[in-house]
Amino acid sequence: MDDCTDPVLSNLLDHLDQLQTEAQAINDPPLFFNFDWTLENYAVVQERSDYMKFLWNSIIIAGGSTILGILIAIPAAWSMAFVPSVRTKDILLWMLSTKMLPAVGVLYPISLIFVEFNLLDTRLGLIVVLMLINLPIIVWMLYTYFREIPGEILEAARMDGATLRDEILYVLTPMAVPGIASTLLLNFILAWNEAFWTLNLTAANAAPLTAFIASYSSPEGLFFAKLSAASTMAIAPILILGWFSQKQLVRGLTFGAVK
Amino acid sequence: MGQIELKQVTKSFGDVQVIPPLDLTIHDGEFTVFVGPSGCGKSTLLRLIAGLEDITTGHIEIDGKDATALVPAKRGLAMVFQSYALYPHMSVRKNIAFPLRMAKMDSAEIDKRVNAAASVLNLTDYLDRRPGQLSGGQRQRVAIGRAIVREPAAFLFDEPLSNLDAALRVGMRLEISELHKRLETTMVYVTHDQVEAMTMADKIVVLQAGVIEQVGTPLELYRAPRNTFVAGFIGSPRMNLIEGPEAAKHNAATIGVRPEHIDVVESGGQWQGTVGVAEHLGSDTFFHIHNTGLAETLTVRAIGDVSLQHGDTIHLNPRADEIHRFDAQGLRIAK
Numbered sequence: 001m002d003d004c005t006d007p008v009l010s011n012l013l014d015h016l017d018q019l020q021t022e023a024q025a026i027n028d029p030p031l032f033f034n035f036d037w038t039l040e041n042y043a044v045v046q047e048r049s050d051y052m053k054f055l056w057n058s059i060i061i062a063g064g065s066t067i068l069g070i071l072i073a074i075p076a077a078w079s080m081a082f083v084p085s086v087r088t089k090d091i092l093l094w095m096l097s098t099k100m101l102p103a104v105g106v107l108y109p110i111s112l113i114f115v116e117f118n119l120l121d122t123r124l125g126l127i128v129v130l131m132l133i134n135l136p137i138i139v140w141m142l143y144t145y146f147r148e149i150p151g152e153i154l155e156a157a158r159m160d161g162a163t164l165r166d167e168i169l170y171v172l173t174p175m176a177v178p179g180i181a182s183t184l185l186l187n188f189i190l191a192w193n194e195a196f197w198t199l200n201l202t203a204a205n206a207a208p209l210t211a212f213i214a215s216y217s218s219p220e221g222l223f224f225a226k227l228s229a230a231s232t233m234a235i236a237p238i239l240i241l242g243w244f245s246q247k248q249l250v251r252g253l254t255f256g257a258v259k
Numbered sequence: 260m261g262q263i264e265l266k267q268v269t270k271s272f273g274d275v276q277v278i279p280p281l282d283l284t285i286h287d288g289e290f291t292v293f294v295g296p297s298g299c300g301k302s303t304l305l306r307l308i309a310g311l312e313d314i315t316t317g318h319i320e321i322d323g324k325d326a327t328a329l330v331p332a333k334r335g336l337a338m339v340f341q342s343y344a345l346y347p348h349m350s351v352r353k354n355i356a357f358p359l360r361m362a363k364m365d366s367a368e369i370d371k372r373v374n375a376a377a378s379v380l381n382l383t384d385y386l387d388r389r390p391g392q393l394s395g396g397q398r399q400r401v402a403i404g405r406a407i408v409r410e411p412a413a414f415l416f417d418e419p420l421s422n423l424d425a426a427l428r429v430g431m432r433l434e435i436s437e438l439h440k441r442l443e444t445t446m447v448y449v450t451h452d453q454v455e456a457m458t459m460a461d462k463i464v465v466l467q468a469g470v471i472e473q474v475g476t477p478l479e480l481y482r483a484p485r486n487t488f489v490a491g492f493i494g495s496p497r498m499n500l501i502e503g504p505e506a507a508k509h510n511a512a513t514i515g516v517r518p519e520h521i522d523v524v525e526s527g528g529q530w531q532g533t534v535g536v537a538e539h540l541g542s543d544t545f546f547h548i549h550n551t552g553l554a555e556t557l558t559v560r561a562i563g564d565v566s567l568q569h570g571d572t573i574h575l576n577p578r579a580d581e582i583h584r585f586d587a588q589g590l591r592i593a594k
Contacts (some may be wrong), residue, residue, distance in 0.1 A: 033357075096509050153344045158343035159331050159336065161362055163361075166361055175347065
């Protein structure tokens with residue numbers, strides 16, 4: 001099936017592979033539905049590596065980095081949206097420009113920092129790195145949503161005796177819930193799928209599902225069926241989450257664009 | 260208590276000074292209206308009092324205490340915004356209770372005050388609704404409710420009625436005036452509508468380009484405008500301002516006559532012209548008159564329904580004792 005060049009077809013085949021035996025999976029021509037269906041690969045994958053451990057790491061790393069990012073980004077986006085300075089636009093663009101930097105360009109310094117602070121192969125280290133990587137996107141998205149909120153309402157809160165904390169906690173955040181929810185979702189997905197840093201900075205303890213999949217792409221043999229089973233297991237949680245929240249996500253993403 | 264004093268207050272945005280040094284005292288219990296054309300700095304002045312904008316130089320005192328550096332929350336003032344600025348995610352009850360919650364008042368007292376405010380403002384039936392489910396007038400009442408529960412030193416209103424339709428505006432105008440009579444609290448009210456200013460104010464402050472043109476009671480401003488700007492701004496329809504030889508006859512650079520102080524006569528009037536547009540309101544008729552040789556258009560108010568049509572010649576007599584005279588700088592010349 002390696003000679004299959006159509007990406008859509010090849011993808012479909014990949015996901016059929018998980019239900020085939022290894023022999024069937026590399027059959028040429030590929031087998032579509034006329035094979036003996038089997039769940040054996042899932043059992044083997046689960047037996048060979050503890051799926052739950054990787055899943056748990058993924059949840060903690062993606063969830064932790066997203067929540068930490070939101071907590072830092074809300075005050076940042078608040079100040080940029082409601083009390084902008086002459087430099088605000090430049091700062092926003094500069095933040096975005098960091099997304100254009102190839103990650104490998106900072107691998108060396110970040111690895112050194114990780115070694116120095118004993119963060120290699122820890123969840124905390126990954127949470128911090130992924131948070132920093134996605135922070136520009138979080139700030140940008142929140143900034144866009146916050147700009148839609150009339151400043152007069154925040155001024156009313158100030159007149160009503162609200163401190164800055166009260167204003168953000170009781171007025172701004174509840175009003176921005178759709179925006180914050182879609183920011184949370186998108187960043188959770190980004191962090192979940194992040195592979196460069198998770199592969200380079202983890203070994204066994206903190207490895208998330210991306211590392212779990214990668215461990216099945218072995219140079220010493222063809223395990224298409226098991227690789228397919230592993231990748232399905234890795235994307236299943238986020239696929240289900242995405243399915244249930246797609247409406248919210250689309251509404252959030254187009255919130256600022258379409259009035 | 261709520262005396263507000265502005266001492267040599269200025270405000271600049273960057274290099275642009277929008278309010279040159281300004282002194283003003285608003286006495287306790289007074290209903291003061293800031294009026295002026297859009298962009299005259301009246302809203303900025305209100306926001307300076309509120310603390311939503313920092314003043315550039317000068318001092319603001321509230322009840323004799325320097326409030327210049329105080330944040331809005333510490334000034335003891337309540338504000339009603341043009342857009343109502345209600346919290347859309349809270350019920351009416353929570354909206355009104357918000358300032359009390361921020362003041363950490365105990366919940367029994369909050370309930371008592373919210374219910375009292377709601378009954379004053381006829382909002383009792385709507386307490387559990389969201390602002391989105393209310394009409395414009397109801398929303399404005401919620402905004403007022405949110406302001407009165409705190410028992411502030413003074414109320415600040417920033418064009419609160421301009422989002423309402425004409426009928427509702429008249430009703431709310433009365434309600435706010437009645438509220439002021441009942442509470443006897445200082446109110447500062449910003450509007451561009453001189454009718455609102457005339458009907459509601461104890462004291463009107465007329466502003467132009469950040470400068471106070473005149474301060475006085477509505478009738479003082481009507482009877483003795485200090486300059487041509489105030490003369491043209493206060494009164495509806497606006498005063499006729501006439502320059503040239505006719506003004507020179509009265510030893511002035513400009514004379515002003517209000518439309519209601521010009522009589523329409525059958526013939527032999529002091530002034531003549533042709534009727535352009537006649538607006539028949541039933542109780543009055545407004546004539547817009549051209550070709551008088553005095554000003555481009557002259558506006559005249561006749562009592563009752565006067566049957567003159569477009570193109571008819573009209574004879575007019577201004578009342579001599581109602582003519583205002585202004586000098587070349589536009590300042591009033593005393594009689």
